[in-house]
Amino acid sequence: MPLLPSRGRLAEFRATGYYDHFPPKSMNVEIKSNDNGRKVLLVTKDIAAGETIYKEYPVVAVLDADLEASGKYCSHCFRLIDDSSTSTQLPADQNPLGSTFCSDHCLTANKAQSTSLLFTQEPPLPPELAASNALDTAGRKEAQDKFVQYLKKEKRAGSLLVARFIARQVALETAKLAGKVVSSTTGSTSSSTKTDEKREDFTDAEEGDYLLADHIERLRYLSVKPNEEELPLISAVLEKTLPGLEQFVTEERHSMLLGKMAYNAIGVGYRDDKPEPTARPEDIEKARTPVGSQHQIGSAFYTLSSYANHSCTPSAKLSFPANTTELHIIATQNLKKGDEITVAYVDVSQHTESFETAAEARRRRRIELARGWRFACACPKCEEEGKELSKEEKKVEEGEIEVEDGKDESKVEESARKFEEKEKEMREEKGAEVE
Numbered sequence: 001m002p003l004l005p006s007r008g009r010l011a012e013f014r015a016t017g018y019y020d021h022f023p024p025k026s027m028n029v030e031i032k033s034n035d036n037g038r039k040v041l042l043v044t045k046d047i048a049a050g051e052t053i054y055k056e057y058p059v060v061a062v063l064d065a066d067l068e069a070s071g072k073y074c075s076h077c078f079r080l081i082d083d084s085s086t087s088t089q090l091p092a093d094q095n096p097l098g099s100t101f102c103s104d105h106c107l108t109a110n111k112a113q114s115t116s117l118l119f120t121q122e123p124p125l126p127p128e129l130a131a132s133n134a135l136d137t138a139g140r141k142e143a144q145d146k147f148v149q150y151l152k153k154e155k156r157a158g159s160l161l162v163a164r165f166i167a168r169q170v171a172l173e174t175a176k177l178a179g180k181v182v183s184s185t186t187g188s189t190s191s192s193t194k195t196d197e198k199r200e201d202f203t204d205a206e207e208g209d210y211l212l213a214d215h216i217e218r219l220r221y222l223s224v225k226p227n228e229e230e231l232p233l234i235s236a237v238l239e240k241t242l243p244g245l246e247q248f249v250t251e252e253r254h255s256m257l258l259g260k261m262a263y264n265a266i267g268v269g270y271r272d273d274k275p276e277p278t279a280r281p282e283d284i285e286k287a288r289t290p291v292g293s294q295h296q297i298g299s300a301f302y303t304l305s306s307y308a309n310h311s312c313t314p315s316a317k318l319s320f321p322a323n324t325t326e327l328h329i330i331a332t333q334n335l336k337k338g339d340e341i342t343v344a345y346v347d348v349s350q351h352t353e354s355f356e357t358a359a360e361a362r363r364r365r366r367i368e369l370a371r372g373w374r375f376a377c378a379c380p381k382c383e384e385e386g387k388e389l390s391k392e393e394k395k396v397e398e399g400e401i402e403v404e405d406g407k408d409e410s411k412v413e414e415s416a417r418k419f420e421e422k423e424k425e426m427r428e429e430k431g432a433e434v435e
């Protein structure tokens, strides 16, 4: 099962140009490299302020841990479950996370994409591919239970995003092997042809010539140190589901996938009642969202939107107009063909209601960016405002004097800069593909 692109395929991409084929032309954007070797997302036609540039559905999405079993939101599309929803759940023995779905459609999609493989005892392969030897049902259940206990203890979205991502790859590959068509929105399989399905959204998980592995391989990632307990638990679930599958998730690949989710996941939704985090600031999980991770209801991984860079005066905004995970990238200014799409990863407004000065706002967002994504923001607004900083403010930024509340956050940016330099050296050593 080709969960990893082969060396041959990687060589082919280099030769044929992956970015000549991805994203599809209908998305109105293209991916190019800038002078620093960084990828940028550019519009391929003029777009007026307020227009939706493109829509994208997530490859995987995970509700925040405190909401997963609350029954308040759909665990698949994140829709609010109110009186009008025909909400539904899987039977208790297939629902260890206590997930609720807003409709049968979402339940079926979620199950087909990952839940069936990770949390149920259903056969992992379609009957036509199933091996004759019997499944170790008890062993599989035990492995799943241990993994669920871990997820509930750690409460980290990244861990479940990675597990769901791996499961989705397996589901897609097995469906392809069985010659089935996978519905883009439901993830359910049928034997009909692709063309008879009207596509109104974009998720590249099952489209085109590329595998999900090909897409993820291209994305940059943060280097993270996984919890040592995690990989053996996921491996056991995979091995007990389909012996041999665990070999695709090596230590290196597991930490890379966690790093890709940490770098690229987008915070979805808005709420005011999220519990205050208790972890150290550097350990709090952050997803890119202009409303701040503290207001999200969950996080989701989108292939194309992963390429959007941050700006403190963004040219577009991340929006969820249907109050679901359906992401709309909307222009916030008139864009000319070739302009870059930038979005705000963090709250870039100046909190004048709490008398925040422009320099304080700059410092706040830069620290959040450095802490969450380990870069020193090089956007035009930061550059401009940087020139206007008073001597005193510069000293604060450079860590020469402590800020009033005594928190020495100056080192956060300094270490982000060092991280960027180290990363650049590594890239130059290994070649542009590995970041």
Ligand SMILES: C[S@@+](CC[C@H](N)C(=O)[O-])C[C@H]1O[C@@H](n2cnc3c(N)ncnc32)[C@H](O)[C@@H]1O
Pocket (backbone or CB within 6 Å): 037, 038, 039, 040, 219, 220, 263, 264, 306, 307, 308, 309, 310, 311, 373, 374, 375, 376, 377, 378, 379
């Ligand atoms: C999710 S990736 C965005 C795509 C990325 N440019 C690429 O080459 O694939 C996020 C990373 O892009 C870079 N980046 C994004 N916005 C930036 C900005 N305003 N200033 C400097 N670096 C930025 C940082 O390295 C950041 O960690």
